[in-house]
Amino acid sequence: MNKEAQDLLRFTSHSEDVLRAIRKNARFKLAIIGVGLIGGSLGLALKDRLGEQVYITAHARTAETMELAAKRGACDLATNDLAEVAGDADIVFLSTPVLQMVPMAKKLIPWLKQGAVVTDGGSTKAYIAEELKGILPAGVSYVAGHPMTGKEKSGVEAADKDLFVHHCYVVVRDTGAPEEAVNKIVDLAKTVGSSVTTIDIRKHDRCASLISHIPHVAAAALVTLLDRSGDDLSDAMKLAAGGFKDTTRIASSNADMWSDILLTNREAVTGHLESLKGILDEVIRAVNEGNRGALHEYFAAAKRRRDIVIAETEKKFDL
Numbered sequence: 001m002n003k004e005a006q007d008l009l010r011f012t013s014h015s016e017d018v019l020r021a022i023r024k025n026a027r028f029k030l031a032i033i034g035v036g037l038i039g040g041s042l043g044l045a046l047k048d049r050l051g052e053q054v055y056i057t058a059h060a061r062t063a064e065t066m067e068l069a070a071k072r073g074a075c076d077l078a079t080n081d082l083a084e085v086a087g088d089a090d091i092v093f094l095s096t097p098v099l100q101m102v103p104m105a106k107k108l109i110p111w112l113k114q115g116a117v118v119t120d121g122g123s124t125k126a127y128i129a130e131e132l133k134g135i136l137p138a139g140v141s142y143v144a145g146h147p148m149t150g151k152e153k154s155g156v157e158a159a160d161k162d163l164f165v166h167h168c169y170v171v172v173r174d175t176g177a178p179e180e181a182v183n184k185i186v187d188l189a190k191t192v193g194s195s196v197t198t199i200d201i202r203k204h205d206r207c208a209s210l211i212s213h214i215p216h217v218a219a220a221a222l223v224t225l226l227d228r229s230g231d232d233l234s235d236a237m238k239l240a241a242g243g244f245k246d247t248t249r250i251a252s253s254n255a256d257m258w259s260d261i262l263l264t265n266r267e268a269v270t271g272h273l274e275s276l277k278g279i280l281d282e283v284i285r286a287v288n289e290g291n292r293g294a295l296h297e298y299f300a301a302a303k304r305r306r307d308i309v310i311a312e313t314e315k316k317f318d319l
Helices: 003-007 016-025 035-054 063-072 081-085 097-111 126-133 179-191 203-229 230-239 242-252 255-263 266-289 292-314
Strands: 029-035 054-059 077-079 089-095 115-121 141-143 145-147 169-170 193-195
Touching: 016 035, 029 035, 029 081, 035 054, 035 063, 035 230, 054 063, 054 081, 063 077, 077 203, 081 097, 089 097, 097 126, 097 255, 097 292, 126 141, 126 169, 126 203, 141 179, 145 179, 169 179, 179 193, 203 230, 203 242, 203 255, 203 266, 230 242, 266 292
Parallel strands: 029 054, 029 089, 054 077, 089 115, 115 141, 169 193
Antiparallel strands: 145 169
């Protein structure tokens, strides 16, 4: 297939007449760029709750993904034609790996209308906000968002219309966007069932590193440790049960996404990894010294803190 043919790919589960009718009568138009797990779930959730009040266009890297997104009902139209995807969109939702968001936003600029709001589902915020600040045209706002949800599986085939229900959706207010634009993203998050919270953009990246980015690195490190266990690997795999699977579940996440997250949150990630390394050094020292008291307090203190975290978060969110 030549490039011209690829640019004209269109996938929809509707007839052209139905498609035109939905577009004409929709309350607002949403463009999803990267219709995978998060983008696909957003589309499914909005179509489930708003039906034909929302007209959703989508773009993805592969024709297979776009075809499946349309077939599953995550969008009304999926196409490689960026003018058709982003043209007349009230909200553009970027849901690609983080390092692909800014290059994609640059491609969309010719088609963004006055009053459009660009938002995203990226796990790091300061990098994207800083990059987009200088390239978005006047009259187009950027509102940083981060739905605190997901699965270890990726792709639109794993998308779920209830993925956001009872989960935290962070909306950052300090990107210079007008209140009207911020409220549009707050309303979007509430519509899909999320509990909205706001936070300073730098603090978001530090906190996201602590509760999300470092745990992913740690889970991958545990799997890497097993993989490098040499002659013990085969027997260790036979013993791997619930504890190992639960602890390393998130190591099955998308490698492209997590590579970009770490590289766009370097200061927080490297600082927290150094702190984690120091904690592990404390454990090593206690084991070498036979210091049972120190080891007992290490586990007891971790239990106390985790129990508090779980109790507090369960009051607000469905874990």
